[in-house]
Amino acid sequence: MSRxxxxxxxxxxxxxxxxxxxNPYRGIIRSLNPIDETDLSRWExxxxxxxxxxxxxxxxHILIDVPSSYPMTPPRINFEQNDILHCNVKSATGEICxxxxxxxxWTPVWDLLHCVxxxxxxxxxxxxxxxxxxxxxxxxRCADESAYQGIVKYFLAERERSRYH
Amino acid sequence: xxxxxxNDHFYSFDEGDSSSIELYESQNxxxxxxxxxxxxxxxxxTSQESEFDINEDEDGVDTIYDGMLDTPITKNSKRxxxxxxxxxxxxxxxxxxGIFERMLQRVDHLQPVFAIPSADILILLQHYDWNExxxxxxxxxxxxxxxVELGLSITANVKKDNDHNSHFREVEFKNDFTCIICCxxxxxxxxxxxxxxxxxxxxxxxxIKDKLHxxxxxxxxxxxxxxxxxxxDKVMGHPSSSKLMDSSxxxxxxxxxxxxxxxxxxxxxxxxxxxxxxxxPEYTRLHYSPFVKCNSFHRFCFNCGFEVxxxxxxxxxxxxxxxxRKESENLNWVLSHTKECPKCSVNIExxxxxxxxxxxxxxxxxxxxxxxxxxxxxxNFFQCTMYKNTEDSKSKNAEDANKTLKKYAFYxxxxxxxxxxxKLDWNLGQTVGTKVHALQERMGISWIDGQxxxxxxxxxxxxxxxLKWSFAVAFYxxxxxxxxxIFVDNQMLLATAVEFLSELLQIKNPEVIMKxxxxxYNKAGYVENRTIALMECGRELLCKxxxxxxx
Numbered sequence: 001m002s003r004x005x006x007x008x009x010x011x012x013x014x015x016x017x018x019x020x021x022x023n024p025y026r027g028i029i030r031s032l033n034p035i036d037e038t039d040l041s042r043w044e045x046x047x048x049x050x051x052x053x054x055x056x057x058x059x060x061h062i063l064i065d066v067p068s069s070y071p072m073t074p075p076r077i078n079f080e081q082n083d084i085l086h087c088n089v090k091s092a093t094g095e096i097c098x099x100x101x102x103x104x105x106w107t108p109v110w111d112l113l114h115c116v117x118x119x120x121x122x123x124x125x126x127x128x129x130x131x132x133x134x135x136x137x138x139x140x141r142c143a144d145e146s147a148y149q150g151i152v153k154y155f156l157a158e159r160e161r162s163r164y165h
Numbered sequence: 166x167x168x169x170x171x172n173d174h175f176y177s178f179d180e181g182d183s184s185s186i187e188l189y190e191s192q193n194x195x196x197x198x199x200x201x202x203x204x205x206x207x208x209x210x211t212s213q214e215s216e217f218d219i220n221e222d223e224d225g226v227d228t229i230y231d232g233m234l235d236t237p238i239t240k241n242s243k244r245x246x247x248x249x250x251x252x253x254x255x256x257x258x259x260x261x262x263g264i265f266e267r268m269l270q271r272v273d274h275l276q277p278v279f280a281i282p283s284a285d286i287l288i289l290l291q292h293y294d295w296n297e298x299x300x301x302x303x304x305x306x307x308x309x310x311x312x313v314e315l316g317l318s319i320t321a322n323v324k325k326d327n328d329h330n331s332h333f334r335e336v337e338f339k340n341d342f343t344c345i346i347c348c349x350x351x352x353x354x355x356x357x358x359x360x361x362x363x364x365x366x367x368x369x370x371x372x373i374k375d376k377l378h379x380x381x382x383x384x385x386x387x388x389x390x391x392x393x394x395x396x397x398d399k400v401m402g403h404p405s406s407s408k409l410m411d412s413s414x415x416x417x418x419x420x421x422x423x424x425x426x427x428x429x430x431x432x433x434x435x436x437x438x439x440x441x442x443x444x445x446p447e448y449t450r451l452h453y454s455p456f457v458k459c460n461s462f463h464r465f466c467f468n469c470g471f472e473v474x475x476x477x478x479x480x481x482x483x484x485x486x487x488x489x490r491k492e493s494e495n496l497n498w499v500l501s502h503t504k505e506c507p508k509c510s511v512n513i514e515x516x517x518x519x520x521x522x523x524x525x526x527x528x529x530x531x532x533x534x535x536x537x538x539x540x541x542x543x544x545n546f547f548q549c550t551m552y553k554n555t556e557d558s559k560s561k562n563a564e565d566a567n568k569t570l571k572k573y574a575f576y577x578x579x580x581x582x583x584x585x586x587x588k589l590d591w592n593l594g595q596t597v598g599t600k601v602h603a604l605q606e607r608m609g610i611s612w613i614d615g616q617x618x619x620x621x622x623x624x625x626x627x628x629x630x631x632l633k634w635s636f637a638v639a640f641y642x643x644x645x646x647x648x649x650x651i652f653v654d655n656q657m658l659l660a661t662a663v664e665f666l667s668e669l670l671q672i673k674n675p676e677v678i679m680k681x682x683x684x685x686y687n688k689a690g691y692v693e694n695r696t697i698a699l700m701e702c703g704r705e706l707l708c709k710x711x712x713x714x715x716x
Contacts, residue, residue, distance in 0.1 A: 072372060
């Protein structure tokens with residue numbers, strides 16, 4: 001468990017900094033911290049939607065489970081339920097399909113910051129060849145940019161509306 | 166490639182296991198002896214013996230095969246077909262180790278072409294699923310890029326300004342080392358490739374252990390530089406790379422499951438490789454099944470991967486097995502292994518293959534299957550295989566279903582009885598070896614002369630398997646057809662013969678065994694003949710469409 005303790009220290013230091021060299025995650029990761037300070041196996045993160053995508057100006061909530069076998073096995077990472085509409089995410093459960101988070105592609109060198117960053121990159125570059133949400137995958141594959149923009153924006157606007165009403 | 170060379174090849178894979186060679190050859194010899202002595206007229210009828218026909222002239226087979234395809238089946242050619250002229254299967258039995266050794270030989274062949282170390286070629290082959298052609302194709306196209314891609318090229322990944330003078334690819338002991346994986350500070354052994362990514366040995370071991378079963382190339386945790394088999398063994402401290410190669414070969418077999426099949430028997434690690442699968446449709450068309458035999462003498466069907474199921478074909482077999490699974494849930498066929506003696510009601514457990522039971526308490530002799538007295542079975546008529554359609558044909562729907570169920574129950578029971586018997590016979594087989602020993606020691610009989618016992622047991626096993634599956638055929642056959650009646654008659658004959666032989670094999674006293682030796686020969690020969698007759702008859706039912714699966 002000493003690894004995750006050390007990571008926690010590094011994360012705190014990194015995200016607190018304004019120096020772009022120390023903290024390359026500015027504008028990407030808003031926060032990354034354990035849900036309960038005494039339990040380092042459950043984490044949450046907030047990321048910003050990447051600019052020039054329909055996710056811009058929205059924030060997304062990520063839940064992270066760190067197994068006891070970490071870092072030999074990858075952490076389990078999900079979005080919050082119904083938080084996002086994306087071709088590599090099952091919206092209802094928040095399940096994410098990302099290759100580096102699969103046990104066979106995972107390597108122990110990566111840490112939680114890498115993982116969250118990778119999820120953020122997934123928002124910028126959806127992989128429509130292996131979609132979890134087939135409909136979204138098809139829209140992207142048809143290169144129907146306006147439909148893609150429209151449906152994601154509609155989903156997110158609805159999300160905000162239902163949150164504050 | 167000459168056929169003779171192939172043959173040598175075949176044996177060379179067994180060298181590691183000399184006892185299996187011995188067994189294999191002795192089996193050959195004994196078979197020859199028995200055939201020569203007792204069944205001179207017998208020729209191998211189906212493909213089952215094809216293992217011994219490795220030198221078959223392939224061209225000859227092909228011409229027959231081609232001819233079959235374009236000429237319509239005349240009565241004459243059909244007769245020829247019925248006599249068993251499906252092309253022989255040309256196959257070999259391997260193990261993952263055997264396949265790997267063959268790959269190593271290929272690596273040696275490729276080494277002059279590639280001009281890189283053999284260990285690197287092995288990794289290239291592993292990556293391309295042991296497909297030489299594909300590898301060569303990519304190699305000529307990409308060359309050095311390929312090496313970089315797969316983490317074999319060192320120069321591309323090495324940090325040029327490596328200041329610490331570590332010995333790469335060696336386990337080293339370091340004081341106060343900080344491993345960035347576990348974040349522990351400790352005095353520990355470490356390992357690193359030329360890239361300089363150094364981790365403590367326990368993290369490296371964990372990492373490799375998790376990857377071994379995947380069969381893919383294992384690379385450094387932080388870059389694509391590949392660990393070679395030597396490195397893996399060094400890190401793990403014992404030869405673990407064989408496990409990785411094993412997994413890789415396994416995935417190779419899985420991917421080539423048209424040509425390679427695992428032996429379905431429990432704990433058997435054999436793989437049967439059939440090079441040319443073009444004759445398989447021919448087998449199916451003629452309702453033969455492509456039975457093969459692994460080095461442990463397990464016989465199974467190459468088509469469906471099930472145990473030998475003649476006379477039933479794969480379709481009947483799968484339908485029957487599916488039905489058995491379904492019905493056993495519906496009806497809960499718990500066929501207990503004990504029965505009450507029909508006379509004195511004492512519980513009797515069957516501990517031998519023979520169906521001729523003698524109650525130990527009241528000495529009543531009865532048949533295990535029908536629980537009737539044994540006397541009528543022994544001499545003339547073995548009625549147990551006959552399903553008596555006692556009810557009238559004027560049945561209503563519900564009654565009809567009930568009747569099918571009854572019919573099925575009847576056949577399933579018979580099937581099961583013989584399956585249990587076959588298992589018990591197998592146990593019996595374990596004692597036969599001791600018996601042969603006893604013969605050798607007490608009677609001064611030579612080993613070869615004692616082989617008639619093992620031979621008889623083999624014939625018995627084969628006969629019983631055929632008998633067992635014949636009930637599946639009988640269930641799906643049109644009972645009113647004359648041929649079905651002939652089939653049932655054949656079943657009875659084989660059943661009687663099998664019981665006789667099984668009884669003979671129960672004899673424990675070596676003197677009695679030797680005295681009755683001619684009987685063993687006669688009965689075994691008879692069982693073998695009846696087995697073939699029943700198989701052919703069953704196949705005819707299938708060919709003529711009298712036996713078919715109706716849902």
